[in-house]
Amino acid sequence: MKLIDRYVAEVGKRLPLVKGRKDIENELRSTLEDMLEDRANKAGRSADEAMEMELLKEYGAPQKVAETYNPNPYLIGPRIFPFFMFILKIVLAAITLGLTIATGIQIATQSPMSAVELFSAIGKGILNILSACMAAFGNIALVFALIERFAPAADFKMDEEKEWDPASLMKEPKPQDVKAWEAILSIVLTFIALSIFNFNPHLIGIYYLDEGGWNALPVLSEAFFRWLPLMNIGWIAEIVLNGMLLRTGRWDVGTRLVSVGIKAFQIVIIVLLLAGSSILAITPESLAAIGITDMEAAQKLSGMAHQGIRVVLGLAIFGTVVDIIKSLYKLVTQRNLESA
Amino acid sequence: MANTESLENVVLELRRGVIVLAALSQLGTEQYGYSLLKQLSDLGLEVDQGTLYPLLRRLEAQGLLESVWKLEESRPRRYYVISAEGKKLLPKLKKEWAGIVSVMDRMLA
Incomplete structure (x- = not known):
């Protein structure tokens, strides 16, 4: 029975981490012994090593046998x-x-x-x-x-597993409905932006610790703050628009047009930010103040930051253009629905 | 070649679907794994041991079977028998099976 014991041990090593592994091994050993005895009886002689090997070969590789006991053989199953x-x-x-x-x-x-x-x-x-x-x-x-x-x-x-009601198909889609949470979130975030950029601009910076405690290295340059009055107009318009949407609970042609106008205005501001000198105040010298004294590294970092902010502004333009297209599409489909 | 493979796969799927019913139907009296395998084979249903043993454990985990270790001929064997819950389920499964056979007979006639 030596081979069967070794075989069972090999299967055991490869069994998944499920309860009752020892139990599986015992049952497998008992089964193999039964099968071997059956074969010996049929052959009319006592079981030998060759018979044992033949049986184990037929039963299959330990890895394959162990896999059949895996209750969850998927990395990511069909459910998810x-x-x-x-x-x-x-x-x-x-x-x-x-x-x-x-x-x-x-x-x-x-x-x-x-x-x-x-x-x-x-x-x-x-x-x-x-x-x-x-x-x-x-x-x-x-x-x-x-x-x-x-x-x-x-x-x-x-x-898909939750109970689905076909009656949901009867409901008319209402693209003009305002999602209250979106409007509230937008108002809150715009207020935060207004207060930080106008009253606490020193908060926007790279924070570092020195002997005197925490300090912030300003990151935004004069070129940025030059356009702040225009940005304020855009932000206040955004707050007013969201306030109106919260009151009425629905988008109409007027609010959609105002929204498109605000976004177009935002694109103009971003283009102005991109066109002028860099809106970042980070220079190799200012980086030296926070401990980056290697001039070459500081220059590289500063260059990357200036390049990075241009990428961010470019992405912002792209995102806003997509928003405008979405708003215009909704405006057209809404007008078609209303005139139908 | 592809046809033979497809046929084998379909037959395998068909058999896999009936093994639960076959095993439950034969475990009214307790049996150990190998004796059940032989009994199913004698009745004409060849089942791979790599399919049957994990299935028995799964049915036990679902509460449809009960098992107990017994020492016989100096060899411990795990005996399975249908549980009370399994007994409640079996007639329903039989009825379902009869329905499938009747429908398929009509379809294939």
């Missing part, structure tokens, strides 16, 4: 796989779009470039997108694998 795919598509699309725009802006702001430099920049951009997508895929898969492993099915019901 559709949700995994949904999240993955959104994240990968966002990464690809964001990094493509960033690469485009980077190339545009570094011109004139030689053809070799241009191809090199495009190549680097593609590699960046690929590596960012792979990292995102890995992280998302890890999170979902952990959910699969540790969240019991009963505690993690997906939307």
